[in-house]
Amino acid sequence: MRIRPVLGVTSLAAALLVAPSPAQAGGGGHAPALGPTATGYGGAVSTVDPTATAVGLDILRRGGNAVDAAVAAAATLGVTEPFSAGIGGGGFFVYYDARKRSVSTIDGRESGPATMKETHFIDPADNTPYEFAEARVSGLSVGAPGTLATWQSAARKWGTKSLPSLLEPAARVADKGFPVDATFRQQIADNAAAFGQFDATKALYLPNGAPPAVGSTQRNPDLAATYRLIAKQGIDVLYEGAVARDIVRTVQNPPVSSNPVGSWTFPIRPGTLTLSDLKNYELRYPAPTKSKFRDLTVYGMNTPSSGGVAVSEALNILETAGLSKADVTKALHYYLESSALSFADRNRYVGAYTKNSVLQKLVSDGWAKQRACQIKPGAALTKPVPPGDITATGCTPATVGGPTEQGQSTTNLTVADRWGNIVEYTFTIEQTGGNAMVVPGRGFLLNNELTDFNFTNTQAPAADPNLPGPGKRPRSSMSPTIVLQDGKPFLALGSPGGATIITTVLQILLNRVVLGQSLPAAMAAPRASQRNTAGIQAEPSFRTTYGPALTALGHTFGPDVPELGAATAIEFTRGGGFIASAEPVRRGGGAAGVVHPK
Numbered sequence: 285m286r287i288r289p290v291l292g293v294t295s296l297a298a299a300l301l302v303a304p305s306p307a308q309a310g311g312g313g314h315a316p317a318l319g320p321t322a323t324g325y326g327g328a329v330s331t332v333d334p335t336a337t338a339v340g341l342d343i344l345r346r347g348g349n350a351v352d353a354a355v356a357a358a359a360t361l362g363v364t365e366p367f368s369a370g371i372g373g374g375g376f377f378v379y380y381d382a383r384k385r386s387v388s389t390i391d392g393r394e395s396g397p398a399t400m401k402e403t404h405f406i407d408p409a410d411n412t413p414y415e416f417a418e419a420r421v422s423g424l425s426v427g428a429p430g431t432l433a434t435w436q437s438a439a440r441k442w443g444t445k446s447l448p449s450l451l452e453p454a455a456r457v458a459d460k461g462f463p464v465d466a467t468f469r470q471q472i473a474d475n476a477a478a479f480g481q482f483d484a485t486k487a488l489y490l491p492n493g494a495p496p497a498v499g500s501t502q503r504n505p506d507l508a509a510t511y512r513l514i515a516k517q518g519i520d521v522l523y524e525g526a527v528a529r530d531i532v533r534t535v536q537n538p539p540v541s542s543n544p545v546g547s548w549t550f551p552i553r554p555g556t557l558t559l560s561d562l563k564n565y566e567l568r569y570p571a572p573t574k575s576k577f578r579d580l581t582v583y584g585m586n587t588p589s590s591g592g593v594a595v596s597e598a599l600n601i602l603e604t605a606g607l608s609k610a611d612v613t614k615a616l617h618y619y620l621e622s623s624a625l626s627f628a629d630r631n632r633y634v635g636a637y638t639k640n641s642v643l644q645k646l647v648s649d650g651w652a653k654q655r656a657c658q659i660k661p662g663a664a665l666t667k668p669v670p671p672g673d674i675t676a677t678g679c680t681p682a683t684v685g686g687p688t689e690q691g692q693s694t695t696n697l698t699v700a701d702r703w704g705n706i707v708e709y710t711f712t713i714e715q716t717g718g719n720a721m722v723v724p725g726r727g728f729l730l731n732n733e734l735t736d737f738n739f740t741n742t743q744a745p746a747a748d749p750n751l752p753g754p755g756k757r758p759r760s761s762m763s764p765t766i767v768l769q770d771g772k773p774f775l776a777l778g779s780p781g782g783a784t785i786i787t788t789v790l791q792i793l794l795n796r797v798v799l800g801q802s803l804p805a806a807m808a809a810p811r812a813s814q815r816n817t818a819g820i821q822a823e824p825s826f827r828t829t830y831g832p833a834l835t836a837l838g839h840t841f842g843p844d845v846p847e848l849g850a851a852t853a854i855e856f857t858r859g860g861g862f863i864a865s866a867e868p869v870r871r872g873g874g875a876a877g878v879v880h881p882k
């Protein structure tokens with residue numbers, strides 16, 4: 285998403301990576317600039333940012349595998365996309381091992397404090413939930429971060445290079461700096477009031493009291509030093525050592541500036557995360573969700589993300605409809621209906637502790653039939669639709685559904701190597717800008733992931749599976765997805781965007797598989813999101829193109845949104861090649877690259 289006005293990708297990579305590989309040096313020519321689409325061989329990387337993609341490609345060129353490249357690119361995104369993701373946050377890593385032909389996952393989601401109660405986000409002064417912004421910019425919202433542990437675990441289990449060597453390219457980017465683009469500046473401007481309350485955040489992102497100018501060089505020597513400290517001392521420094529102490533101090537005693545820039549409406553409350561919460565942080569390795577769609581096997585992220593379950597349920601419902609590319613309106617009608625139904629069910633049933641038997645039921649073909657039988661070809665269901673009753677048989681809805689959230693934070697990357705291994709990785713600090721607190725002296729923002737819990741029961745009189753609890757992980761919508769065809773890789777994709785992640789992944793699959801679009805076309809196509817609310821959220825071009833036909837079927841549109849998601853994807857061609865794909869326009873456009881361009 286960076287448009288680099290100062291350095292081209294080739295010169296940037298050369299400057300940052302010391303010895304450019306022959307392909308980067310150009311061998312007499314020039315490496316192609318990283319745009320939204322790249323086709324070729326030898327491995328592929330797609331991220332939102334050309335620096336991160338260049339770092340990932342360089343690792344592949346030097347013989348690293350997809351996991352090595354993904355970790356190095358992710359560490360770089362922690363520098364160049366610091367408002368979306370970094371070592372202060374968490375995420376979900378999905379890995380396809382070509383030799384074993386198996387899909388594994390890492391749950392690096394943030395955990396709440398061991399002392400967290402259901403009333404975590406209820407103001408004791410008046411017994412009402414905090415405003416979202418008040419909860420976000422506080423110590424209360426911060427979960428124990430899982431991102432650094434994820435990188436180390438992935439590198440050790442499946443990579444070929446050491447974590448220190450994978451952090452170093454990112455440390456160099458942080459040291460030398462990168463040019464500020466319009467999106468980077470805008471993300472700061474949107475957060476100026478919150479960022480202005482903390483000296484460390486101000487110093488990094490509001491130099492002279494204002495966002496940095498487009499084209500200026502952004503450096504982060506503190507983060508470079510933190511990465512190098514981790515390289516030297518190991519990740520324990522962030523979970524038990526000096527960095528852990530600084531995180532806990534920031535959470536428990538938010539370093540509110542005595543000389544703020546701008547004003548903040550709410551009190552900035554301390555949180556309760558402790559050193560032992562960090563020390564006790566554990567990754568989980570859940571089996572991926574798995575479902576069939578036509579001749580495809582779709583693997584996704586299991587709980588605490590609802591992504592895999594919701595995408596699978598919606599695909600299963602779609603499959604009952606006998607869709608074809610000949611009838612786009614019908615395909616979109618079923619896409620919107622299946623999204624609404626699966627959101628109703630995930631809101632009712634899916635949280636960190638949902639029983640496996642319930643999850644299995646939700647992704648079963650039998651359940652899809654029970655839900656699909658409500659959809660009418662010629663008339664849209666009234667939204668919100670109730671969740672289904674999983675104890676019943678037949679078309680038996682239960683009670684009412686709850687609201688869903690939306691965001692634009694987070695980042696996603698897709699990497700494949702020449703051996704056929706794949707990484708699909710979505711990671712985040714929740715809101716763009718996280719909880720707005722840069723850990724003093726350490727150069728990274730803390731997450732506000734715990735605001736992904738529901739503050740109060742949204743499902744009453746039924747239980748809400750996503751209320752806070754001791755050590756619990758908030759439900760996510762992140763949907764890193766790997767699709768096989770006849771047992772071989774076909775497509776890997778994911779996106780940021782809060783709860784719209786689920787519909788963005790679903791819609792790209794619909795476009796590619798049902799409507800037969802090429803991957804770049806499926807990515808670029810206008811998007812809409814029906815998350816079981818009265819009005820569909822749509823990009824203006826979606827409503828202009830498809831609105832009249834869908835409105836005639838009874839669908840209702842809410843106010844337009846400028847854009848949904850910022851996806852990355854790779855398709856695997858029959859001849860062993862790659863189509864790497866990123867956004868052409870959304871979030872400023874992404875960066876796709878391959879090792880040997882065709």
Ligand code: GLU
Nearest residue numbers: 691693694760761781782
């Ligand atoms: N925290 C969100 C989730 O886990 C992602 C945030 C976003 O993409 O805006 O689902």
